[in-house]
Amino acid sequence: MLNNYIVAAVTPFKNNKLDIKSFEKYMYRLIGQGGISGIVVCGSTGESLSMSIHEKVELIKTASKINDGRVKVLAGVIDPITSNCLELIKKTEEFVDGFLCICPFYIKPSQEQIYSHFKILSENTARDIVLYNNPGRVGTSIVLDTLKRLCELNNVVAIKECAADLSRFLWRSLVKNGFSFLSGNDDCACSAIAMGAHGIVSVSANIAPDLCVKMYNAFKTNNIERFELLRDTLTPLHELMFMEPSPAPVKYALSKLGLISDELRLPLSQISDALRDKIDSYMKKIGLI
Numbered sequence: 001m002l003n004n005y006i007v008a009a010v011t012p013f014k015n016n017k018l019d020i021k022s023f024e025k026y027m028y029r030l031i032g033q034g035g036i037s038g039i040v041v042c043g044s045t046g047e048s049l050s051m052s053i054h055e056k057v058e059l060i061k062t063a064s065k066i067n068d069g070r071v072k073v074l075a076g077v078i079d080p081i082t083s084n085c086l087e088l089i090k091k092t093e094e095f096v097d098g099f100l101c102i103c104p105f106y107i108k109p110s111q112e113q114i115y116s117h118f119k120i121l122s123e124n125t126a127r128d129i130v131l132y133n134n135p136g137r138v139g140t141s142i143v144l145d146t147l148k149r150l151c152e153l154n155n156v157v158a159i160k161e162c163a164a165d166l167s168r169f170l171w172r173s174l175v176k177n178g179f180s181f182l183s184g185n186d187d188c189a190c191s192a193i194a195m196g197a198h199g200i201v202s203v204s205a206n207i208a209p210d211l212c213v214k215m216y217n218a219f220k221t222n223n224i225e226r227f228e229l230l231r232d233t234l235t236p237l238h239e240l241m242f243m244e245p246s247p248a249p250v251k252y253a254l255s256k257l258g259l260i261s262d263e264l265r266l267p268l269s270q271i272s273d274a275l276r277d278k279i280d281s282y283m284k285k286i287g288l289i
Helices: 020-032 053-067 082-095 111-123 144-151 166-174 186-194 209-220 224-240 248-256 273-285
Strands: 004-008 038-041 072-077 098-102 128-133 156-161 180-183 199-202
Touching: 004 209, 020 038, 020 053, 038 053, 053 072, 053 082, 072 082, 082 098, 082 111, 098 111, 111 128, 111 144, 144 156, 144 166, 166 180, 166 186, 180 186, 186 199, 186 209, 186 224, 199 209, 209 224, 224 273, 248 273
Parallel strands: 004 038, 004 199, 038 072, 072 098, 098 128, 128 156, 156 180, 180 199
Antiparallel strands: none
């Protein structure tokens, strides 16, 4: 079962090319510290839409080599075209534990189209499939009946849930045993855990993985006083990471840690000076810089 904190990894660039050296340094820190349970490589936080399939394969291979089986590695499959998704899956499945696959976006698919898309992906890999429900980006949400049908597919093991309705986490009692519900929203992660979420796919955990994991563990062990302290410590970080379009804020914060540059690919751009000052102040306050 997928649980605890899974980091939505960024993609470092240098002069508009993959910065593999920085990515390796960044991966060693993520995987070797903080107790996270997994990483998502080439997801939306990883600027997947701006990358070629060759670049995605290279990045996924690099993450797998560094990880060496220590945590779960999920490859982001962020594409609305089924054939493109299949191509990435086939080229990377030997290097990953599973795939985080978003619903086909922009076309606003019907429930039957959503089911057919994921069924084809499931049938073409032995690796785990994690559904990615993000109605704000897709225009359509996976409904309960569709989720139940998808759960009948053996390798569909989890859902990353970004819908605003936290009651969806109560569906865990209505689907197969061992199926994981993951929150994709840092700002309501604590509420999601309280509603039964098994884990969080997190942007904030890039910056403070140890604090995020300690907060999760405090909740799970009923150490409410410690949980509340860590929750309140992390709340400003969640806000800062999304004050301007992601992943620009988290890339800047990682640059302050000396791990990567804050370079992005257009149309994304670097954050404002005002937000830089706020992130600097926060990171100094909690002792990160």
